[in-house]
Amino acid sequence: MNIVALAARNVLRNARRSGLTAVALVVGTLAILVFGGYVNDNIYGLQTITVRQHGHLQVVRKDYLDFGRGDPGRFSIRDYDALLNKIRTDEVLASMVAAATPVLHVEGAAGNFSAGAASSFAGIGVLPEGYASLLAWDGFGLRIPPGKSQLRADASDGGIVGFRLAQLLSLCGPLKLTGCKELPPRRSADPQAAALPEDIAMLGQAAQAQSDGTTSGEVSIELLAASPSGLPNVVRMNVLKAERQAIRDLDALYVAMPLPLAQRLVFGPNEHAVSAIVIQLKHTEMLEAAQSRLNQLVKDSDQLEVLTFHQVSPVYDQIVSSYTSVFTFIAILMGLIALFSIANAINMAVGERIGEIGTLRSLGFQRSSIRAIFILEGALLGVFGTVVGAGVAILAQYGLLVSRLTWTPPGRSTPIPLRIDVLSSPSMIAATVFGLAAVACLSALWPANRAARMEVTEALRHV
Secondary structure: OOHHHHHHHHHHHOHHHHHHHHHHHHHHHHHHHHHHHHHHHHHHHHHHHHHHHHOOEEEEEOOHHHHOOOOOOOOOEOOHHHHHHHHHHOOOHHHOEEEEEEEEEEEEEEEEOOOOEEEEEEEEEEOHHHHHHHHOOOOOOOOOOOOOOOOOOOOOOEEEEEHHHHHHOOOHHHHOOOOOOOOOOOOOOOHHHOOOOHHHHHHHHHHHHHOOOOOOOOEEEEEEEEOOOOOEEEEEEEEEEEEOOOOHHHHOOEEEEEHHHHHHHHHOOOOOOEOEEEEEEOOHHHHHHHHHHHHHHOOOOOOEEEEEHHHHOOHHHHHHHHHHHHHHHHHHHHHHHHHHHHHHHHHHHHHHOHHHHHHHHHOOOOHHHHHHHHHHHHHHHHHHHHHHHHHHHHHHHHHHHHHOOEEOOOOOOOOEEOOOOOOOOHHHHHHHHHHHHHHHHHHHHHHHHHHHOOOHHHHHOOO
């Protein structure tokens, strides 16, 4: 007699118990795949945002990550135009690079001296066209709306500030910001209401004198930063817009400005340098090959190094590790549920069919055949439950796609579509189906051995 057919008949014999066991496997498979798809989509989204901000690769001076912010003169790239041209025209990199643009990081103090308000800032100087290309990267086809930058090539002194920084600088009224709190006026007796120090006031006047003139209706602030020599530089920047940043602390510091303005602020009018050359690739899979080629291009200079976005933004790997740990915990938990569900179902079947086991043994069935029948019953339940669960998970992916639900993940200020990405990872589907099916077979092993060890005479007493 075909033991597979016999096992299938036994599974169907007690349809209610088999159905409840299969449901437990369906739920376990669904939980693993849905959460796995959620993790996949979040990791792709997180990588998209990280690559838009930092690129896939950055060419910087050695030790820039450790010391560059404190000493920009020493840890900046001065011949960046030649290096940028070499990258853009390289035959190997041409098919990989989606965008390559220089970036200058700058820190200092921002002031609205006409309102007597000031605050610290941390910003970037970029080329508007290159920056727009960075913000538009969508290598995974997630259709996350590209970040919008108000920087314009025709506004050489125009920049963007964070919403909270605009609030700190008393720009709510001039910029007509909704939801922005005005700074309460100081009392005349307030000792902090004294006039600005003479040297700061003179720097503000110098910035205004150096500017090309502020058109009526424009809002401007003064930016001050230390030059490589230690002396302060100051420029006047027209505020084109205040944009909310996803992180509150960053929102109170953020400034984006055209690269020439940032260079004038950091180095003065006669020197040009950048902190890094940011490179975006068409696909993340090209990262290793592109980094290897870039290392060849800069090998003649012992002062430059090529960093990946993993090194520039280590928080990315920390978040991915956190997601992976939670997914592993859920997978193990669902595996244990499947283990005990199948073991309980097969153990009950063995207890109910002791007489049948004795009859089969008396008909010449070997112990191995009895064992195989019960293991096959567990396998059939496991395969059925996991396949159905995988199918439901795929339907859930399409259901969320059609529903067009949105949510705002950490690190973003605007909502994105709520999705799970199950189909992009066939290996996850296969590992879940075969893994839980293997667990089902394993859980059936103990009751199957119990059935196989029964003596024929003892089993026949239950007929």
